[in-house]
Amino acid sequence: MDHVIAARAQMGTSLAFHIVFAALGVGLPLLVFVAEGLWLRTKRRAYYDLARTWAKGMAILFAVGAVSGTILAFELGLLWPQFMKYAGGIIGLPFSLEGFAFFIEAIFIGLYLYGWERLSPRAHWLTALPIVISGAASAGFVTTANAWMNMPTGFRIENGKIVDVQPFVAMLSRPWLVEVVHTTLAAYVVTGFGAAAICAWALLRNGATANREQVRAGLTIAMIVASVAIPLQMIVGDVIARFDADNEPAKFASMEALFHTRRDAPITIGGIVFHDSVRYGLEIPDALSLLAAFDPHAEVKGLDRVPAYDRPPVAIVHYSFDAMVGSASLMLLIAFAWTVVTLRKRTAARWLLVGIALAGPLSVIAMEAGWFVTEFGRQPWIARGLLRTTDAVTIAPGLDVQFYGFSVVYVILAATCWWLLRRVGTHEHGGERTTLASEAQS
Amino acid sequence: MTLVLGAALVALGALALYAVFGGADFGGGVWDLLASGPRRDAQRDAISNAIGPVWESNHVWLIFALVALFTCFPPAYADIATYLNAPVTIALAGIVLRGAAFVFRNYASDAVNTARTWTAVFGASSIIAPFFLGDAAGALATGSYAWTSPFALSVGAFAVALSAQIAAVFLVRESADRALRDDFRRRAVRATLAVWIVGLIPALLARSAEPSFFAALTAPSARIAIITAMLLGIAVMLLIARHRDTLARLAVGAEALAVLAGWFGAQAPSLVPGHWTLEAAAASPAMLEAFLIAAAGGAIVLIPSLLLLFAVFKGPAPSR
Numbered sequence: 001m002d003h004v005i006a007a008r009a010q011m012g013t014s015l016a017f018h019i020v021f022a023a024l025g026v027g028l029p030l031l032v033f034v035a036e037g038l039w040l041r042t043k044r045r046a047y048y049d050l051a052r053t054w055a056k057g058m059a060i061l062f063a064v065g066a067v068s069g070t071i072l073a074f075e076l077g078l079l080w081p082q083f084m085k086y087a088g089g090i091i092g093l094p095f096s097l098e099g100f101a102f103f104i105e106a107i108f109i110g111l112y113l114y115g116w117e118r119l120s121p122r123a124h125w126l127t128a129l130p131i132v133i134s135g136a137a138s139a140g141f142v143t144t145a146n147a148w149m150n151m152p153t154g155f156r157i158e159n160g161k162i163v164d165v166q167p168f169v170a171m172l173s174r175p176w177l178v179e180v181v182h183t184t185l186a187a188y189v190v191t192g193f194g195a196a197a198i199c200a201w202a203l204l205r206n207g208a209t210a211n212r213e214q215v216r217a218g219l220t221i222a223m224i225v226a227s228v229a230i231p232l233q234m235i236v237g238d239v240i241a242r243f244d245a246d247n248e249p250a251k252f253a254s255m256e257a258l259f260h261t262r263r264d265a266p267i268t269i270g271g272i273v274f275h276d277s278v279r280y281g282l283e284i285p286d287a288l289s290l291l292a293a294f295d296p297h298a299e300v301k302g303l304d305r306v307p308a309y310d311r312p313p314v315a316i317v318h319y320s321f322d323a324m325v326g327s328a329s330l331m332l333l334i335a336f337a338w339t340v341v342t343l344r345k346r347t348a349a350r351w352l353l354v355g356i357a358l359a360g361p362l363s364v365i366a367m368e369a370g371w372f373v374t375e376f377g378r379q380p381w382i383a384r385g386l387l388r389t390t391d392a393v394t395i396a397p398g399l400d401v402q403f404y405g406f407s408v409v410y411v412i413l414a415a416t417c418w419w420l421l422r423r424v425g426t427h428e429h430g431g432e433r434t435t436l437a438s439e440a441q442s
Numbered sequence: 443m444t445l446v447l448g449a450a451l452v453a454l455g456a457l458a459l460y461a462v463f464g465g466a467d468f469g470g471g472v473w474d475l476l477a478s479g480p481r482r483d484a485q486r487d488a489i490s491n492a493i494g495p496v497w498e499s500n501h502v503w504l505i506f507a508l509v510a511l512f513t514c515f516p517p518a519y520a521d522i523a524t525y526l527n528a529p530v531t532i533a534l535a536g537i538v539l540r541g542a543a544f545v546f547r548n549y550a551s552d553a554v555n556t557a558r559t560w561t562a563v564f565g566a567s568s569i570i571a572p573f574f575l576g577d578a579a580g581a582l583a584t585g586s587y588a589w590t591s592p593f594a595l596s597v598g599a600f601a602v603a604l605s606a607q608i609a610a611v612f613l614v615r616e617s618a619d620r621a622l623r624d625d626f627r628r629r630a631v632r633a634t635l636a637v638w639i640v641g642l643i644p645a646l647l648a649r650s651a652e653p654s655f656f657a658a659l660t661a662p663s664a665r666i667a668i669i670t671a672m673l674l675g676i677a678v679m680l681l682i683a684r685h686r687d688t689l690a691r692l693a694v695g696a697e698a699l700a701v702l703a704g705w706f707g708a709q710a711p712s713l714v715p716g717h718w719t720l721e722a723a724a725a726s727p728a729m730l731e732a733f734l735i736a737a738a739g740g741a742i743v744l745i746p747s748l749l750l751l752f753a754v755f756k757g758p759a760p761s762r
Binding site for chain 1: 494495496498499501502504505506508509510512513514516517519520521522523524525527528530531534535537538539540541542544545546549550553560725726728729732733736737740743744747748750751754755
């Protein structure tokens with residue numbers, strides 16, 4: 001395997017794996033916080049059971065997220081040492097702050113998961129709040145570093161050397177705010193739809209006869225989070241698309257598979273991407289000009305404005321973008337339908353439960369695809385305009401072996417997680433930790 | 443110089459705390475693997491209960507040390523990550539398997555075979571991770587990046603022994619049961635002897651194979667730290683034997699800190715001997731300043747949170 005490809009494959013696999021756990025690690029504490037809060041208010045057993053069940057899932061997912069995140073922190077340097085050599089001294093600040101945010105997360109998750117018997121109910125409930133805040137903060141800090149990779153700033157280059165570093169300026173590069181909001185909302189979209197999908201699935205399969213009240217409560221809480229997050233996410237996505245049209249034209253043109261700069265530019269959905277054109281796609285006339293500049297006749301920059309050696313891989317960016325927007329649109333529809341049904345005080349019908357169950361995987365597809373868009377869309381740069389991915393890679397040997405090895409590990413971990421979460425969800429006391437000693441006696 | 447030294451001390455501090463708390467975690471895994479005798483299951487339960495609430499935060503010290511290194515000394519970090527790619531990658535595989543195995547076996551405890559498999563993974567990866575982290579540290583200390591050298595490997599073995607020692611001492615106070623305490627008391631004494639013996643090997647190897655590092659180790663500041671560590675090792679055994687468990691904990695923590703201080707004393711002002719001094723590898727003063735500000739600000743939130751965590755789980759048993 002080619003050296004750079006092996007490094008990118010390893011980084012990509014690690015991130016694709018971690019991002020799911022990270023998103024759930026950001027979102028689940030909110031669900032747990034709400035469920036336990038409702039229990040404290042109403043004293044209804046179903047809310048307590050719900051909080052306990054979600055907390056078990058959170059424990060498993062957070063642990064895998066934490067260790068896979070550790071791998072990523074190291075892989076930045078293990079795979080891209082030349083990048084860290086330049087970027088570490090410029091963009092280290094958000095990583096440092098992320099270190100603290102992650103610390104607070106880890107501390108309070110320990111307090112929350114193991115503190116049910118040791119803390120008063122109210123104090124226990126409140127330990128979830130720092131997890132909610134620091135979870136969002138850590139995702140935010142990491143994303144500011146990614147924003148910098150898209151538009152590096154906070155330094156000057158003099159005679160080939162980086163001088164005049166301003167860490168706080170680097171941290172607040174131009175795309176930071178929109179990217180941070182987009183990433184954080186993605187976490188709530190995935191958690192909301194993911195948790196709702198599991199509840200919907202339970203209702204579809206056997207009507208959740210054993211714990212119907214708990215499952216229904218879970219569905220409602222999760223769908224409220226999802227239904228608030230998804231429209232906001234699409235608005236922010238629209239803002240980002242316009243930002244990219246102005247500031248990251250190569251990424252934008254690849255997303256839209258726009259090869260030639262033109263007025264009255266259409267939006268092309270799908271199609272087959274060839275070397276310098278896209279054919280057989282569904283075209284919406286003038287829509288791209290309208291979207292990018294609020295003017296159906298506005299000129300939109302195409303890939304012809306970007307030198308060939310600076311172009312991202314168009315096909316994957318375009319298809320990923322379509323997958324993201326398509327999934328998001330379906331999720332919006334499902335959220336809308338659920339909101340209408342719920343506001344009319346009806347219970348969700350079978351077709352709606354099927355839709356919600358499908359929205360779970362869709363939310364993960366949307367997030368992975370969105371991440372593909374931003375990462376492949378930045379290629380061939382690791383830090384746009386500053387350092388190429390091929391120049392950043394390590395000279396250390398054996399990257400292909402590492403890639404295969406870590407891939408196997410991730411597959412095993414994902415499969416075990418899936419198996420365990422099913423047990424936690426379906427067994428009445430499934431996954432409750434019993435001590436080995438008491439087990440042996442009984 | 444003050445900024446550079448400040449950043450280096452923050453990085454070293456994080457690494458030292460990782461050696462103590464992360465070491466205790468790894469050592470817990472070692473004793474899990476070596477659990478034996480009539481109270482084998484009870485030993486494993488005590489280990490699970492002790493590690494459960496704190497292992498995730500214990501491991502953030504490593505991330506923090508890493509971030510400090512790549513933020514404040516980026517070119518040296520780039521070299522370290524390049525030339526020590528292999529041992530660090532193996533250690534990482536150990537870290538990810540270990541954390542995952544720990545939760546998997548706890549949440550699958552009613553599926554006996556699965557739990558047993560992950561318990562084995564937990565134990566094995568708890569040895570692999572500290573071994574290769576220690577190995578990387580040894581390879582770094584000589585400046586040769588020779589991670590397969592006998593010296594580097596012996597430092598790896600030393601790291602495992604040290605982890606086991608710290609864990610055994612910490613575990614003594616983690617169980618209410620007297621017999622169980624005595625199990626860990628015996629293990630603490632044995633592990634301390636092991637640290638002594640295994641600690642001699644890298645010293646002897648350095649003497650013959652790494653003369654420049656050996657000379658650095660015998661320089662005054664390093665020598666004081668090493669002698670302190672050895673004396674603290676004796677103190678740990680005496681305190682454990684006399685049931686002064688809290689003091690023993692402090693002593694073993696101080697011992698680990700002294701070992702790290704000895705390493706730092708031998709290396710300073712080099713970061714990678716022969717390749718990078720702290721000064722040459724340092725990022726711009728603006729970055730160092732921003733990092734130290736962030737570290738100070740973060741500490742204000744972190745320290746009370748950590749104290750709360752340890753007060754809730756490591757203090758006296760709850761009255762509720």
